[in-house]
Amino acid sequence: MTDAPLVAGIELGGTKCVCILARGPEQIEDRVSLPTTRPDETMAGIERVLDGWGGFSALGIASFGPISIDRHAADYGQITSTPKPGWAGTDVAKRLEARYGVPTAFHTDVVGAALAEARWGAAKGLADVAYATVGTGIGVGVIAGHRPVDGLTHAELGHIRPVRLPGDDWVGSCPYHGACCEGLAAGPALAARTGRKGQEIGADDPVWEGVAHALGQLCHTLVLTGTPRRIVMGGGVMMGNSHLFPRVRSAMTKSLAGYIALPEVQLAETFVVPPALGDNAGPLGAIVLGAQALEEHLHRSYAGG
Amino acid sequence: MTDAPLVAGIELGGTKCVCILARGPEQIEDRVSLPTTRPDETMAGIERVLDGWGGFSALGIASFGPISIDRHAADYGQITSTPKPGWAGTDVAKRLEARYGVPTAFHTDVVGAALAEARWGAAKGLADVAYATVGTGIGVGVIAGHRPVDGLTHAELGHIRPVRLPGDDWVGSCPYHGACCEGLAAGPALAARTGRKGQEIGADDPVWEGVAHALGQLCHTLVLTGTPRRIVMGGGVMMGNSHLFPRVRSAMTKSLAGYIALPEVQLAETFVVPPALGDNAGPLGAIVLGAQALEEHLHRSYAGG
Numbered sequence: 001m002t003d004a005p006l007v008a009g010i011e012l013g014g015t016k017c018v019c020i021l022a023r024g025p026e027q028i029e030d031r032v033s034l035p036t037t038r039p040d041e042t043m044a045g046i047e048r049v050l051d052g053w054g055g056f057s058a059l060g061i062a063s064f065g066p067i068s069i070d071r072h073a074a075d076y077g078q079i080t081s082t083p084k085p086g087w088a089g090t091d092v093a094k095r096l097e098a099r100y101g102v103p104t105a106f107h108t109d110v111v112g113a114a115l116a117e118a119r120w121g122a123a124k125g126l127a128d129v130a131y132a133t134v135g136t137g138i139g140v141g142v143i144a145g146h147r148p149v150d151g152l153t154h155a156e157l158g159h160i161r162p163v164r165l166p167g168d169d170w171v172g173s174c175p176y177h178g179a180c181c182e183g184l185a186a187g188p189a190l191a192a193r194t195g196r197k198g199q200e201i202g203a204d205d206p207v208w209e210g211v212a213h214a215l216g217q218l219c220h221t222l223v224l225t226g227t228p229r230r231i232v233m234g235g236g237v238m239m240g241n242s243h244l245f246p247r248v249r250s251a252m253t254k255s256l257a258g259y260i261a262l263p264e265v266q267l268a269e270t271f272v273v274p275p276a277l278g279d280n281a282g283p284l285g286a287i288v289l290g291a292q293a294l295e296e297h298l299h300r301s302y303a304g305g
Numbered sequence: 306m307t308d309a310p311l312v313a314g315i316e317l318g319g320t321k322c323v324c325i326l327a328r329g330p331e332q333i334e335d336r337v338s339l340p341t342t343r344p345d346e347t348m349a350g351i352e353r354v355l356d357g358w359g360g361f362s363a364l365g366i367a368s369f370g371p372i373s374i375d376r377h378a379a380d381y382g383q384i385t386s387t388p389k390p391g392w393a394g395t396d397v398a399k400r401l402e403a404r405y406g407v408p409t410a411f412h413t414d415v416v417g418a419a420l421a422e423a424r425w426g427a428a429k430g431l432a433d434v435a436y437a438t439v440g441t442g443i444g445v446g447v448i449a450g451h452r453p454v455d456g457l458t459h460a461e462l463g464h465i466r467p468v469r470l471p472g473d474d475w476v477g478s479c480p481y482h483g484a485c486c487e488g489l490a491a492g493p494a495l496a497a498r499t500g501r502k503g504q505e506i507g508a509d510d511p512v513w514e515g516v517a518h519a520l521g522q523l524c525h526t527l528v529l530t531g532t533p534r535r536i537v538m539g540g541g542v543m544m545g546n547s548h549l550f551p552r553v554r555s556a557m558t559k560s561l562a563g564y565i566a567l568p569e570v571q572l573a574e575t576f577v578v579p580p581a582l583g584d585n586a587g588p589l590g591a592i593v594l595g596a597q598a599l600e601e602h603l604h605r606s607y608a609g610g
Binding site for chain 1: 385450454455456457460467526532563567
């Protein structure tokens with residue numbers, strides 16, 4: 001690990017932003033938190049921190065979304081259609097890449113968390129992992145062969161429309177889809193349906209049955225992508241209500257009905273697991289993103305491309 | 306194209322098997338069809354054809370599934386849990402790789418078709434593509450960065466459970482899941498529900514509404530994976546009932562409800578399209594798979610790995 005490069009990582013979240021300078025979880029040289037306020041103020045704050053560091057050989061940014069991750073797109077590096085005031089259309093990655101002149105990676109916070117959990121956490125050693133966070137929304141990051149699965153854009157699988165629990169026709173809380181997975185199982189859905197926050201709802205409340213059913217459908221869908229060897233589930237709703245884990249596993253297993261007959265999936269207790277890195281998953285994910293950008297840069301240089 | 310390597314490709318289907326020797330769609334040197342019968346007989350027939358060719362520098366196999374594509378798994382190269390008599394547990398790829406000693410790739414027929422359509426067909430020039438075949442079942446192949454998206458296994462997204470059309474509670478025909486997408490929209494579902502075959506059902510029959518709705522949900526889910534820049538839909542049900550294309554596009558667009566605000570997706574007519582290669586997609590997909598195996602072999606040799 002002493003040979004790991006020194007990387008600057010930024011986890012840009014909706015309420016706060018964490019900057020770390022690290023080689024890995026055991027070698028964090030600095031860590032600074034800033035509130036996420038207006039874009040100009042927040043970006044200037046990030047630059048003050050990074051200006052003070054120097055000496056890092058790559059930069060990784062794990063951001064709240066939706067974001068443009070396609071390097072060929074005109075809006076690459078920007079936060080795109082967020083409802084967060086002032087942030088839609090804000091350039092994050094191009095500005096920082098130009099300022100520091102090091103290989104820079106830009107991806108979602110959930111892909112960052114997935115990479116970190118796969119490298120050092122609850123999915124350590126696995127090349128193919130999905131990470132789902134269930135909090136104010138549902139975000140999903142998918143990793144295959146140690147790399148984010150990218151194409152047109154990043155995954156948004158929290159918005160799949162799950163088949164409904166028989167007899168449940170609640171309209172859901174997603175402003176786009178109503179009863180999509182996020183509209184049935186994220187924090188705002190719980191609040192809208194019960195008038196209470198997740199942590200105030202007893203484990204025996206019937207509302208959890210629908211939540212577990214929707215999240216079981218999310219896991220069913222993730223299994224059918226063929227990709228993950230493990231699904232890590234975090235976020236406030238999961239972590240504040242650990243009774244959900246056995247329920248989600250059971251809903252997934254019942255829904256798959258034996259179709260994917262692989263031991264990894266059938267051993268649901270080790271297939272759907274909580275994260276292991278806690279609050280560090282996001283910033284450490286940014287470190288992995290930066291290290292991968294450096295690796296690809298070196299590979300291109302070596303190959304003469 | 307004159308520099309493209311000569312590759313032997315095998316499309317192993319449930320009823321027939323096509324072997325081709327080619328460099329690409331304009332340079333097919335030979336093409337032989339065999340019936341798919343017992344495994345020993347079929348495999349021996351394939352070997353007789355390939356023994357007669359010689360001179361090819363790679364081998365690609367695009368097979369009906371489910372199959373084991375994980376090179377680290379003990380059952381790599383086999384057909385796994387198929388109901389097709391005698392075929393479960395049949396080794397296909399290891400046997401042929403050992404016999405011909407050339408770089409060999411083994412993947413699903415739908416991934417093969419996706420690769421061929423992305424290289425020469427309806428998604429030409431696109432690095433990130435999904436191909437869905439709607440026939441006796443629903444198979445889905447997903448390509449990102451010109452390569453199959455792999456992890457634990459291959460995609461099985463035909464078995465997602467779509468939200469139901471209001472008022473429709475038909476139980477579906479999938480032996481595992483009942484009303485999953487395949488159980489609602491594939492050929493056997495049409496036959497079970499109407500007593501007729503797809504091509505005998507008029508475009509104004511109400512059964513199509515549920516089929517388009519389920520396939521629209523499949524496209525919704527594929528969009529949310531973040532991967533495809535285009536979805537190619539083929540198979541007997543789609544090709545025999547071209548009225549489905551506008552209906553599926555419309556169901557997808559309605560379901561997404563503006564959530565993925567990217568022009569590629571919003572221009573649904575060019576986002577969900579029929580295939581362009583016809584019967585050649587499968588065998589040509591095997592050629593792409595073989596060419597990629599050769600490329601990776603050369604890359605590893607070059608990198609000294």
